[in-house]
Amino acid sequence: MLSYRHGFHAGNHADILKHLTLLALLDRLLDKQKPFSVIDTHAGRGIYDLGSDEARKTGEAEAGVGRLWQSQSTDPLLSQYLQLLSDFNPGSQLRRYPGSPAVIQSLLRADDRLSLIELHAREVALLRQNFHTDSRLAIHERDGFEGVLALCPPTPRRGLVLMDPPYEVKTDYRQVLSVCEKLHRKWSTGIIAVWYPLLGRARDQGGWLCERFAQKKFPALNRLELTVGPQAEDLGMHGSGMLIINTPWQLPERMEAALQQLPTWLGDATKVRVEQL
Numbered sequence: 001m002l003s004y005r006h007g008f009h010a011g012n013h014a015d016i017l018k019h020l021t022l023l024a025l026l027d028r029l030l031d032k033q034k035p036f037s038v039i040d041t042h043a044g045r046g047i048y049d050l051g052s053d054e055a056r057k058t059g060e061a062e063a064g065v066g067r068l069w070q071s072q073s074t075d076p077l078l079s080q081y082l083q084l085l086s087d088f089n090p091g092s093q094l095r096r097y098p099g100s101p102a103v104i105q106s107l108l109r110a111d112d113r114l115s116l117i118e119l120h121a122r123e124v125a126l127l128r129q130n131f132h133t134d135s136r137l138a139i140h141e142r143d144g145f146e147g148v149l150a151l152c153p154p155t156p157r158r159g160l161v162l163m164d165p166p167y168e169v170k171t172d173y174r175q176v177l178s179v180c181e182k183l184h185r186k187w188s189t190g191i192i193a194v195w196y197p198l199l200g201r202a203r204d205q206g207g208w209l210c211e212r213f214a215q216k217k218f219p220a221l222n223r224l225e226l227t228v229g230p231q232a233e234d235l236g237m238h239g240s241g242m243l244i245i246n247t248p249w250q251l252p253e254r255m256e257a258a259l260q261q262l263p264t265w266l267g268d269a270t271k272v273r274v275e276q277l
């Protein structure tokens with residue numbers, strides 16, 4: 001039984017990168033009136049309690065969103081993210097963090113659709129508790145890699161897949177690559193956004209994943225990375241990245257502008273990389 005629990009990590013620097021990217025992608029989909037579909041392959045529970053023992057134990061949210069949530073920004077994307085955080089936390093304390101299902105749900109229109117896939121029963125029960133009243137959403141208790149292939153191409157056909165596995169097992173990297181190849185063959189116009197961690201040198205596979213993606217020559221492939229410290233030999237995660245297939249127009253520029261603001265809160269060691277592959 002795998003034991004990854006996102007409750008320990010919700011609201012950390014990796015979530016900031018992932019959820020800013022998600023907002024930027026959704027913003028492009030909202031440019032047209034035609035409805036869209038979103039599939040979240042590893043959805044988690046959707047909303048996280050930052051006052052929980054899990055969150056307090058690691059202090060990752062405190063070192064992440066905790067540093068910026070009460071600020072303001074002139075960057076449109078960051079300002080949208082900060083607004084979402086304050087909508088979830090109307091008081092003076094940061095207690096609730098919107099995971100990817102909540103970020104997506106906040107922007108859906110009446111005819112847009114969201115499929116949430118999650119394998120672990122405990123998280124699925126919380127997802128159902130948090131989102132069961134919204135008929136635009138479907139919750140699937142199954143493996144995200146196998147589930148996304150079964151659900152694609154979706155109806156409506158415009159849209160986006162967010163693939164955010166925990167990489168608890170090394171084979172996840174190969175599986176991400178192989179599922180993205182199959183997915184792109186089934187749904188060539190779909191946007192695919194894959195999150196990956198940047199770990200200590202002894203464990204890091206992020207570079208390997210990006211090289212393999214580049215070799216496959218996926219269309220409009222971009223890599224966005226946010227690191228908050230130097231890479232060490234065998235320390236934990238010092239940053240993370242997003243690989244995007246079928247990147248919408250001007251998304252890299254918009255993301256770069258937003259990410260460049262983050263050192264103000266996350267510290268001078270924070271580095272941003274935006275690259276077309």
Ligand code: SAM
Pocket residue numbers: 004005006018041042043044045046098099100101117118119120123142143144145164165166
């Ligand atoms: N996407 C979420 C967000 O941004 O709020 C966070 C997801 S968390 C990084 C990864 C999730 O994947 C965990 O909730 C874990 O239970 C779930 N998971 C692990 N293996 C899975 C699998 N094979 N299929 C679907 N979900 C899985």
